Amino acid sequence: MNPIIKQWDTAKSLIKDYQYKEALAIYEALYQKVETELSDNFDKAMFFGDYFGALADVAQYDKAEAMAAKAFHYKAEGDKYDVLRYIPFNYGHMYLLQGKWEEAIPWLKKALGRDKEKDDQLFRESAARYGTELGIALFYLERTEEAEEELLNAVKVGKATVANQDWEPFFYLKEIYKQKGDEKLMAKYEKMYLTRLKKLKEEDLIYPLSEHRANKQALEDWKKLNNP
Missing domain, CATH: 1.25.40 (Serine Threonine Protein Phosphatase 5, Tetratricopeptide repeat)
Incomplete structure (x- = not known):
């Protein structure tokens, strides 16, 4: 080698x-x-x-x-063959880490591309991750309906993949349904969020560095789950 x-x-x-x-x-x-x-x-x-x-x-x-x-x-x-979409994703992700939601969106959309239409596990995993981060940016810009659509699709395409174990889409869907006053769906996604959160290591919530309120809340929730 x-x-x-x-x-x-x-x-x-x-x-x-x-x-x-x-x-x-x-x-x-x-x-x-x-x-x-x-x-x-x-x-x-x-x-x-x-x-x-x-x-x-x-x-x-x-x-x-x-x-x-x-x-x-x-x-x-x-x-x-346009397989290096994680490079524009990393750009959008960098803006997301800094709370620069508007700047993140075009890069995340470019990374997402048409992945959600492909029936391939690798593309499903990337579509789940990229779509989650796009949904997060839209959530913080109070574009709630668009955020909900992206997050629900991220959960759908990520089903049965490693990416579906991520806590983030479930956290934000919980928050969206809380805002909408839909207690049933809020409880559903809160349970899914906490189930995934409990399986993580503390390092998973510290890196990468982030200004997201969600990351700080998730770390607090993780500590409660693992130190009852």
Whole structure:
């Protein structure tokens, strides 16, 4: 295996374990080598997209923007089959982390694309995640009906996938039905939210950093569930 790819895989594994400091040190050591020694623009786009996302997760936004520019450059040259939609998603996600809802929406829509129409587990998982974040942005802009539609669709397309274990769409649907005064649906989605929340580790609610009220509330709820 190419030693660059091997180290990159190590960095990705570290991110999954929330070891951001160690992972970012690897990305920093590799990124110049990636540009000069990797020949495939698709691989370069993936690398810089991953590095960009990791930097955004720990609120290093200026550097994240610089890596995003590289990711988009190589994506334009190497993504013939439009499979690198997670790169615009990471851009929308970065805005979402900062509470910049309007700025997040066009990027999340671009990432979502037509995924929800594809009968493929990988695309269903991405559609569930991207649609959830689009619904969140719409919720905070008080575009409630649109938010409800996106969140319900995210739950539907994410059914039986890993993405469906995410607590976020259920939290926001609970909040929407609370606003609407629909106690039955509010209770339904609250139960689904708490069921998923209880299975998480505390680190799952700390990373990525976020200004969402939901993240803070979820952490409080998680502590109550796990320390009754």
